[in-house]
Amino acid sequence: MPIFAHPEFDHHEQVQFCHDQATGLKAIIAVHNTRLGPALGGCRMFPYADEQQALNDVLRLSRGMTYKSALAGLPLGGGKAVIIGDPHKDKSEALFRAMGEFVESMGGRYITAADSGTGVAEMALMGQRTRHVVGAGSREQLGGGTRSGDPSPATALGVFIGLREAVLQRLGRSDLTGLRVAVQGLGQVGFNLARQLHEAGAELWVHDIQEANVRRAVDELGAHAVSALDIYGLDVDVFSPCAMGAIINDETLQVLRAPVIAGAANNQLAKAAHADELWRRGCLHAPDYAINAGGIIDVSYEYNGGTPEQVRQHVEGIGQTLRQIFLRTKAEDQNTTRIADSLAQERLNR
Numbered sequence: 001m002p003i004f005a006h007p008e009f010d011h012h013e014q015v016q017f018c019h020d021q022a023t024g025l026k027a028i029i030a031v032h033n034t035r036l037g038p039a040l041g042g043c044r045m046f047p048y049a050d051e052q053q054a055l056n057d058v059l060r061l062s063r064g065m066t067y068k069s070a071l072a073g074l075p076l077g078g079g080k081a082v083i084i085g086d087p088h089k090d091k092s093e094a095l096f097r098a099m100g101e102f103v104e105s106m107g108g109r110y111i112t113a114a115d116s117g118t119g120v121a122e123m124a125l126m127g128q129r130t131r132h133v134v135g136a137g138s139r140e141q142l143g144g145g146t147r148s149g150d151p152s153p154a155t156a157l158g159v160f161i162g163l164r165e166a167v168l169q170r171l172g173r174s175d176l177t178g179l180r181v182a183v184q185g186l187g188q189v190g191f192n193l194a195r196q197l198h199e200a201g202a203e204l205w206v207h208d209i210q211e212a213n214v215r216r217a218v219d220e221l222g223a224h225a226v227s228a229l230d231i232y233g234l235d236v237d238v239f240s241p242c243a244m245g246a247i248i249n250d251e252t253l254q255v256l257r258a259p260v261i262a263g264a265a266n267n268q269l270a271k272a273a274h275a276d277e278l279w280r281r282g283c284l285h286a287p288d289y290a291i292n293a294g295g296i297i298d299v300s301y302e303y304n305g306g307t308p309e310q311v312r313q314h315v316e317g318i319g320q321t322l323r324q325i326f327l328r329t330k331a332e333d334q335n336t337t338r339i340a341d342s343l344a345q346e347r348l349n350r
Helices: 052-073 091-106 120-127 150-170 188-199 211-221 273-281 293-304 308-332 338-349
Strands: 013-021 025-033 040-047 077-084 110-114 180-184 203-209 238-240
Touching: 013 052, 013 091, 025 040, 025 091, 040 052, 040 120, 040 293, 052 077, 052 293, 052 338, 077 273, 091 110, 091 120, 110 120, 120 203, 150 188, 150 238, 150 308, 150 338, 180 188, 180 211, 188 203, 188 211, 188 308, 203 211, 273 338, 293 308, 308 338
Parallel strands: 040 077, 040 110, 180 203, 180 238
Antiparallel strands: 013 025, 025 077
């Protein structure tokens, strides 16, 4: 499996393959860049079809974490870990302890956290074997203070703030009452975002692969349930992808109608060229690593110290970062991803 010639390889500093025969652990850790500090990024567990798919994901995600931390003004680099396995079937305490040992072996170059398919419980197990983990317990378990344990509320808050800014810039609306939003994915971040949108007066259309999550949104938020295919083509103001990546692709672009795309999912664009297509259409896309930085901000303060109010103020700055991206996009007639990349690179080279 080639690394240096891999299409997603972007001068990554380290790629480590991890295998523990006793537990069946198969994982990859990728450190993209540590220029600004140690690489902090979540540990994802997903039933990848093959190792190539897992490698694609970890290389793209780790690069995104470098840019995410740079845009958020954090003293951190970018890294990511993926575990190949079904989070509903393949978890064990021994497996996550083994993963913790691999993280510890990297000597602090990589700091892990919860991600899709993992949570506080898994981070606590990894924390039994490594010091380099954040989000390993609830606020009560960790004695209060700034350590929240679960970064998803901060992620959802940042996405809500960023979505509101995108709506203001593209639609000229500061009031979200009656705003029509399609939310794809109702996990911890997606449902929290949907709840905030509902409280702000938005009307919701939702889909999730877990039927229970959809029923909850319908019952508690008055959302409209739609199918996996129909979620893309709805006549809504905002499409908010909050599940897996590569959902803006050649097929979905044929039916997407929303003038704003703003969601929590990582790596939303299947190809770089799709950013140009969205810009050509007049669709304002909030780059994922700019809008979903709330979680990394939260765990950064857990790792480095700070107050809850500092965390909230920093997360609220996501709106200002996106405003800067959107204004430069208009001024330079470039798509939002290219502008966000340029801004991140400027901060990395500063």
